[in-house]
Amino acid sequence: MKRSHKSAYLLILPYLLFLSVFMLYPVLFSVWLTFHDWNIISPDIPFVGLENYQRLIGDELFFKSLWNTLRFILVNIPIQITLALLLAVALNQPIKGRGFFRGAYFLPVVTSGVVISFLWAWMLSTDDGIINELLGFFGIAPVPWLTSETWAIPSLAWVAAWKNLGYYVVIFLAGLQGIPKNLYEAARIDGAGSLQQFFRITLPMLNPAMLLVVILSTINGFQLFTEPFIMTGGGPANSSLSVVMYIYKNAFQNLDMGYAATIGLVLAFMILAASLIQKKFLERDTYY
Amino acid sequence: MKKLGWILVSVLLLVAQTSCSSAGDSGKVELTYWPAAHPVEVKFAKDVVKEWNRKHPDIQVKVEPLPASRSTEEVLLTSIAGGTTPDLTSNINPGALSQFVEAGGMYAIDKIDGAMKTISERTPKDTVESFKSKDGHLYQIPWKGNPVMVIYNKKHFKEAGLDPENPDIGTYSKFLKAADKLTRDKNGDGKTDVWAMNPNVEQTWWQRFFDFYPWYLAAKEGETLLKGNQAAFDNPEAVETIRFFKKVFDEGYAPKSTFKENLLAKGKVSMTITGPFALADLEKQAPDTEFGVVPVPVPDDMEGNQVITYGDPKNIGIFKSTEHPKETWEFAKFLISKKNDLKFLKETQQIPFRKDLEKDEEARSFFEENPLLRRFAEQAPYTRATDDSPKLTEAMEALSLEYQKSAVLGKKSPEKAIKDAEKKVNEILKRQ
Amino acid sequence: MTAKGWSALRKITLYLILTAGAVLFIFPFYWMVLASVKTPKEVFELNLIPSKVTEASYAYMFERIPVWESLLNSFVFAGGVTLITLVFTSMAGYALARLEFRGRNLLFSTVLLTMMIPFQLLMIPLYIIVVKLGWLNTYAGLVMPVSVNALGIFIFRQFFLTIPQDLIDAARMDGAGELRILFRIVLPLSKPAAVTVTIFTFMGPWNDLLWPLLVARDQEMMPLAQAATLFGLEGQGGQWGSIMAVTTILALPVVLLYLFFQRYFIESVGSSGMKG
CATH class of the missing domain: 3.40.190.10 (Periplasmic binding protein-like II)
Structure with missing residues (x-):
């Protein structure tokens, strides 16, 4: 047993090194930064107390970016859950070519957000995008998908949903396959129709999968960066500025490291809180 | 085990090595x-x-x-x-x-x-x-300037019944009247195919150097946006500048979206606000199209004055x-x-930025052959740069946002946009 | 309608939904590749088969960005992160699964806890660390700070728990050290875990934009995802045809891998909860 001890420490040493240098130290450093004002160049780094936090509370743009994120999540989650559930239920039937369909839905998941953002930026472009061209056949006037305050966030939410849908299909599919068959048989004997079976058995039994999807989408929403960075630049009029873009802007356009770190820390806490709250609510639902 | 250790060490070294700058020979x-x-x-x-x-x-x-x-x-x-x-x-x-x-x-x-x-x-x-x-x-060593002017497509002007050689579009109302004629739906499908111009619709701060700012400088005869460490642009000229672009977008003279291609070269717009650096690209992309250059327009009551524009130094x-x-x-x-x-x-x-340029034989003959560039060179002495402030980007960003809200999105009156912009810029300038 | 009729209708609806879904997900990719080979004029037309296939957009892309260099950078970035992660997380995973040592539970909780730390919290301090180390514009700066993830440890640990103790004991009898046991016996038996970790670790940096934006400041150090983004966003430079050419090149390696290892991809990304 003693030999085990020694080699164990040797084995975990590299991980511990990475953990402390690139994880634990940065977390502490981050907290420290929020109490300081630093442009990373200047040799003196004044302690400013709670100034960065005070500024955050009065910062309209921060709240705007937060509001944008919330709107994003509120549009993104319903689209994602409905479509993913629909496709997963369809895939769960005895059909031919399941592998192909599942593979097709999953394709955007493995593709870079950069690729998907440019692709959809083009397809959604107001005057030369295919979406508006197609809508034009039905007599619908061009919609400024990415250049209006109304549509920018819903468009981004759609693109993100499209990218991640295949992933959620897989999660739901796993959930569906975990539902015991005898539950359905019992329901059939009780005379429940397909729809009733879906709402009385399938949906409640999928609650854990649902929880996972909601939490992951929320985290994903809070971390939104690539799509708005490429597709809208945060505009128009900051209507699609995400929190992470705002951090990036403060840090690398204004070299305001202290303030950027403050937003980062608050964001981290919000992600944590959101996951915990959702977990609590949805888990309670599971055992009604 | 030993072998593996060596592989690991050498990988790490390889990675770390690239971080050392190569020291040149003495x-x-x-x-x-x-x-x-x-x-x-x-x-x-x-x-x-x-x-x-x-x-x-x-x-x-x-x-x-x-x-x-x-x-x-x-x-x-x-x-x-x-x-x-x-x-x-x-x-x-x-x-x-x-x-x-x-x-x-x-x-x-x-x-x-x-x-x-x-x-x-x-x-x-x-x-x-x-x-x-x-x-x-x-x-900084002064190097070059790119006076911002309006490049236009001569053929489009002729088609719209405008003088292609010396178009009379030097004032706001004449310019907008011409824009109205230039905006066309060629195939009659109810959608515009050729726009008069394409000012940028994004809120990127430096884009305002190619729409709002040259217009403002021309109207204010070269006065810049700040005075001392204070915003000084809450004036009728600034309001009218925004109103001008608001009209351009409201009337559909310009598309409200962004394009990835050179619309002027492709013949999809008739005018573009830009500097001489655009000429080389136009020559390459549209070698057969004839272009002309005019100064940016001024308010109606200033007609005939020497136009001052942004120099993009x-x-x-x-x-x-x-x-x-x-x-x-x-x-x-x-x-x-x-x-x-x-x-x-x-x-x-x-x-x-060279003083003896016009006097030089070689330069002169080059300008003879390139009349478009000569128009830019003639404008060059009548340009201004931007204000000198460490907060310039942030200030321009605030102004740009208000411009976008009013001119492009129509969410605010030009008066309100300018007032709000001035207030925000002053807050930014005050912050340490 | 007869029961048979109902079931046929049901089947048709089912396949309609599934096919509509497949079109929804595959067509945009086809549209992208199509745009990259169409002539500049045709790019804006709706025809689904190009009248002429041209490499003009690719030629323009090669003219404007160092595609091969950027691809190499992407491989070094993603490959470096993957290699370091594989070696170090399998080591830690092995220790956690098969060795007794003081602080093991604490360590395992820490590993799980670090999964909760979002990258956005770390990015500012990590950037500053990279600057202070003089690692901007270096592979070290790109690779090291984002290497080694908790998930790798977790997956390896789970898998290693299933390896029969006899095998390990026999090797120990022969006097093999733990490292040797791990790399010679345990790891070769854990291919599924290794493939899973490889796939999701590789995909992250390959697809990532944010971290390279901070660290790779010179064109010659930029991975392709970043170079493509900056090329596409540039005002005067890019046109849709050539932007679609760059994104096609960027998507190609991962999509090809995906076609060959589809099952592993779905499993590994499914188990990771991480998206690029």
Whole structure:
């Protein structure tokens, strides 16, 4: 047993090194930064107390970016859950070519957000995008998908949903396959129709999968960066500025490291809180 | 186990090794030069450097186009912060310079022996003075200007019943009337196929240098946006400028979206607000199309005055990080020599800040052959730069946002937009 | 309607939904590749088969960005992160699964806890660390700070728990050290875990934009995802045809891998909860 001890420490040493240098130290450093004002160049780094936090509370743009994120999540989650559930239920039937369909839905998941953002930026472009061209056949006037305050966030939410849908299909599919068959048989004997079976058995039994999807989408929403960075630049009029873009802007356009770190820390806490709250609510639902 | 250890160590070493800068051999100086990433400018830079390297085996220069990014200013600022600045760059926006100076990134040119003499022999005194920083030092070598004007498609003008040679569109109302004629639905499907113009609709701060700012300078006869450390643009001229562009977008004279192609070259718009740097690209993309150039329009009651516009100056800066300021200056001197200025003029169709340009035989004959560029060169003395403030980007960003809200999105009246912008800019300027 | 009729209708609806889904997900990719080979004029037309296939957009892309260099950078970035992660997380995973040592539970909780730390919290301090180490514009700066993830440890640990103790004991009898046991015996038996970790670790940096934006400041150090983004966003430079050419090249390696290892991809990304 003693030999085990020694080699164990040797084995975990590299991980511990990475953990402390690139994880634990940065977390502490981050907290420290929020109490300081630093442009990373200047040799003196004044302690400013709670100034960065005070500024955050009065910062309209921060709240705007937060509001944008919330709107994003509120549009993104319903689209994602409905479509993913629909496709997963369809895939769960005895059909031919399941592998192909599942593979097709999953394709955007493995593709870079950069690729998907440019692709959809083009397809959604107001005057030369295919979406508006197609809508034009039905007599619908061009919609400024990415250049209006109304549509920018819903468009981004759609693109993100499209990218991640295949992933959620897989999660739901796993959930569906975990539902015991005898539950359905019992329901059939009780005379429940397909729809009733879906709402009385399938949906409640999928609650854990649902929880996972909601939490992951929320985290994903809070971390939104690539799509708005490429597709809208945060505009128009900051209507699609995400929190992470705002951090990036403060840090690398204004070299305001202290303030950027403050937003980062608050964001981290919000992600944590959101996951915990959702977990609590949805888990309670599971055992009604 | 041992073998594996070695593999690991060597991988780590390999990775770490790349972080060490290659130390050149002793005695030989190696300089890095960042030109703007514009293809013709990169080509020019490479040619000049090739010649320099041949003549100066002991001072070798390496050309690296300015790294791409959303804005040059962001790249330079983060390079200063990260300590990855080159020895020199030729894409300094004087408006953003004080931010770089404040960050301690720039080398004072006037501290180099003989530099001021060379510079004042080349460049008009006023220009040099205007580029001096508040502390009295000169942190930038005046290089080139790109007066912002309106390039138009002659064929479109003829089709719309406008004079293609000397169009009478010098005032707001005449310009807008012409825009109305130029905006056309060619195939009758109810959608516009050719727009009059395409001012940018994004909120990117520097885009306002190609719509709001030249219009404002023209209307205010060259007065810039700030006075002292205060915003000074809450005036009728600014309001009318926004109203002008609001009308352009409201009436559908311009598309409210962004395009990835050169719309003027493709014949999808009739006019574009730009500088002479656009000419080279137009020649390449649309060699058979005839273009003309006019100054930006002015308010109706100012008709006939000399138009003043934004000069879009770009200067050469030497970074404090350089270990060889003298050698860097020697190279910069070569870059701005008369021979290279002429070469620059011809190859990039941009205008160097050189006083004797019109008098020079070679330059004159080049202008004869390129009447479009001559129009820009004639405008060059009547230009202004931006205000000199370390908060310029943030201030312009605030103004740009209000412009977008009013002109493009129609969410605010021009009066309110200007009022709000002035308030925000003052808040930004006040913040330490 | 008869029961048979109902079931046929049901089947048709089912396949309609599934096919509509497949079109929804595959067509945009086809549209992208199509745009990259169409002539500049045709790019804006709706025809689904190009009248002429041209490499003009690719030629323009090669003219404007160092595609091969950027691809190499992407491989070094993603490959470096993957290699370091594989070696170090399998080591830690093995220790956690098969060795007794003091602080093991604490360590395992820490590993799980670090999964909760979002990258956005770390990015500012990591950037500053990279600057202070002089690692901007280096592979070290790109690779090291984002290497080694908790998930790798977790997956390896789970898998290693299933390896029969006899095998390990026999090797120990022969006097093999733990490292040797791990790399010679345990790891070769854990291919599924290794493939899973490889796939999701590789995909992250390959597809990532944010971290390279901070660290790779010179064109010659930029991975392709970043170079493509900056090329596409540039005002005067890019046109849709050539932007679609760059994104096609960027998507190609991962999509090809995906076609060959589809099952592993779905499993590994499914188990990771991480998206690029």
